[in-house]
Amino acid sequence: MDDTGKDFSKAVDNEEVNWRLRVFDSLSYPTMIIKPDYTLVSANQKFLQLFGKRPEQIRGEKCYTFFYNKDTPCQAEECPVMRLLKTRQGQTLPWRKQGRWEDRVFSPILDDHGEVAYIIESIRDVTQVKMLEIELSGIKELISRVVHSSASAIVAADRKGNIQLMNRAARDLLGVTDVFERTIYNAEQLYPPGKAKEIMSMLRDESMGGKGKLSGAPVTILDAFGREIPVEMSAAIIYDDEDNESATMAIYNDLRKKLEIEKQLQETQKQLAQSEKMASLGQLAAGVAHEINNPLTGILMYASMMLEQLDSTSPQRQDIECVIEDVNRCKEIVKSLLAYSRSTDFQRNIIDVNQLVEQSFRLTRDQKIFRNIQIKKQLSDEMMLINVDSNKLSQVIINLVINAADAMENKGTLTVRTYRNKPAGKVYLEISDTGCGIAEEHLTKIFDPFFSNKSRDKNTGLGLSIAYGIVEEHDGQISVSHTGPEGTTFRVELPQYIPAEN
Numbered sequence: 001m002d003d004t005g006k007d008f009s010k011a012v013d014n015e016e017v018n019w020r021l022r023v024f025d026s027l028s029y030p031t032m033i034i035k036p037d038y039t040l041v042s043a044n045q046k047f048l049q050l051f052g053k054r055p056e057q058i059r060g061e062k063c064y065t066f067f068y069n070k071d072t073p074c075q076a077e078e079c080p081v082m083r084l085l086k087t088r089q090g091q092t093l094p095w096r097k098q099g100r101w102e103d104r105v106f107s108p109i110l111d112d113h114g115e116v117a118y119i120i121e122s123i124r125d126v127t128q129v130k131m132l133e134i135e136l137s138g139i140k141e142l143i144s145r146v147v148h149s150s151a152s153a154i155v156a157a158d159r160k161g162n163i164q165l166m167n168r169a170a171r172d173l174l175g176v177t178d179v180f181e182r183t184i185y186n187a188e189q190l191y192p193p194g195k196a197k198e199i200m201s202m203l204r205d206e207s208m209g210g211k212g213k214l215s216g217a218p219v220t221i222l223d224a225f226g227r228e229i230p231v232e233m234s235a236a237i238i239y240d241d242e243d244n245e246s247a248t249m250a251i252y253n254d255l256r257k258k259l260e261i262e263k264q265l266q267e268t269q270k271q272l273a274q275s276e277k278m279a280s281l282g283q284l285a286a287g288v289a290h291e292i293n294n295p296l297t298g299i300l301m302y303a304s305m306m307l308e309q310l311d312s313t314s315p316q317r318q319d320i321e322c323v324i325e326d327v328n329r330c331k332e333i334v335k336s337l338l339a340y341s342r343s344t345d346f347q348r349n350i351i352d353v354n355q356l357v358e359q360s361f362r363l364t365r366d367q368k369i370f371r372n373i374q375i376k377k378q379l380s381d382e383m384m385l386i387n388v389d390s391n392k393l394s395q396v397i398i399n400l401v402i403n404a405a406d407a408m409e410n411k412g413t414l415t416v417r418t419y420r421n422k423p424a425g426k427v428y429l430e431i432s433d434t435g436c437g438i439a440e441e442h443l444t445k446i447f448d449p450f451f452s453n454k455s456r457d458k459n460t461g462l463g464l465s466i467a468y469g470i471v472e473e474h475d476g477q478i479s480v481s482h483t484g485p486e487g488t489t490f491r492v493e494l495p496q497y498i499p500a501e502n
């Protein structure tokens with residue numbers, strides 16, 4: 001090689017070195033080169049600026065001295081250089097200092113034999129990314145907290161219906177435990193068969209609250225045990241940027257309490273309507289009873305006089321006796337009507353409800369209609385005082401018991417039960433039979449005066465209306481609490497008497 005040649009190759013070398021140095025210096029990340037023995041070889045401008053050093057202050061320093069002010073290398077597992085030497089693969093060391101986050105990235109420079117000749121360490125400022133990450137995870141955390149603390153049940157599922165999220169309220173509503181979570185994996189299982197598809201098509205229907213939305217629809221869902229729960233449901237399909245369906249979410253609000261209150265309200269309205277009807281019927285009955293009472297007394301008087309005047313052998317005697325008997329029957333009805341219309345005297349006394357039951361049953365004991373009826377008494381152990389006209393209430397119990405015996409055609413089981421609701425201050429008396437039950441269409445009529453579906457000669461259809469009048473007069477309530485082919489239960493509710501304290 002001549003001089004020129006040498007010069008030429010030198011020139012190329014210089015250019016090459018120059019070029020490489022420029023690249024090194026132009027790197028926008030602070031970067032430096034370390035030897036496998038931890039000696040710093042060189043650093044680029046950015047690095048020198050960052051640490052406020054000149055090149056000669058760096059060259060020859062050990063990295064552990066430069067960064068950590070130590071005399072010996074760091075522990076193997078925490079030193080990325082050592083890890084890199086072992087694996088010959090790049091390493092990243094997250095680094096935090098004074099409110100800044102850095103990723104220190106170590107890359108190997110291999111020699112011709114594939115051994116690590118140098119290590120490039122470059123420092124990347126990831127503060128902004130980290131801040132965004134923190135912000136994002138804060139938002140995520142907030143959303144998750146909002147979702148989980150919501151009183152409404154929230155369930156989200158992916159496109160295939162796999163449940164991805166179920167908040168605490170949803171788990172409570174559906175009775176989902178960890179064991180169940182594994183079994184309820186598809187949203188379809190939250191609905192009765194076929195209903196999930198119907199809901200999806202309702203969701204996709206633009207005319208029902210807009211495309212992908214459904215709001216406040218009453219539906220029935222199934223809990224983890226397959227029990228039905230009425231809920232109000234709002235749901236949405238979640239679309240991705242290309243308008244494809246990517247997920248669905250639903251919010252459920254339990255309607256059981258609301259429905260229960262509505263039912264109670266209806267019940268109260270029904271009772272109110274009934275008591276209004278009874279009040280006007282009562283007035284009418286009282287009026288009629290008064291009007292009829294006087295002529296009846298007249299008829300009875302004249303008939304009795306005629307009977308006295310007739311010869312003991314007269315063939316008309318029997319007819320007159322019939323008249324008298326029928327008039328007496330009419331007078332009984334009038335008396336009952338007057339009782340029902342609250343026009344007779346009222347004498348209250350304080351009595352234990354169980355004692356009242358015993359008294360009333362004693363009156364029925366010897367009657368032959370009870371011979372084949374088993375009487376079961378389930379009387380409360382507690383003393384439950386009521387302040388009532390016990391003769392009148394006995395009449396209520398007797399009427400109910402006779403009706404029960406009639407319904408059972410004089411054979412079956414009659415149960416009388418007493419209990420109370422202490423906080424509400426109510427005492428209850430129930431008479432149940434194993435009789436024929438009451439037809440739905442009769443339920444609204446049985447308390448009406450003269451309603452009866454029994455033979456006319458013995459039954460007046462006044463028993464329940466009298467009972468109703470008496471109970472109402474005691475600020476109580478009488479109702480059919482159950483009826484069906486297996487029998488009927490009548491319930492009488494009365495205010496409990498609470499003695500004043502001294």
Ligand SMILES: Nc1ncnc2c1ncn2[C@@H]1O[C@H](COP(=O)(O)OP(=O)(O)O)[C@@H](O)[C@H]1O
Pocket residue numbers: 399403404407433435436437438442446447451452453454459460461462463464465488
């Ligand atoms: N325990 C009962 N089981 C079935 N039906 C009943 C019962 N109690 C009452 N009823 C029905 O209510 C009607 C009215 O009863 P009530 O006023 O006592 O009149 P009566 O007994 O004279 O028919 C009865 O005719 C009967 O149809």
Ligand SMILES: [Mg+2]
Pocket residue numbers: 399402403462463464
């Ligand atoms: Mg009766």
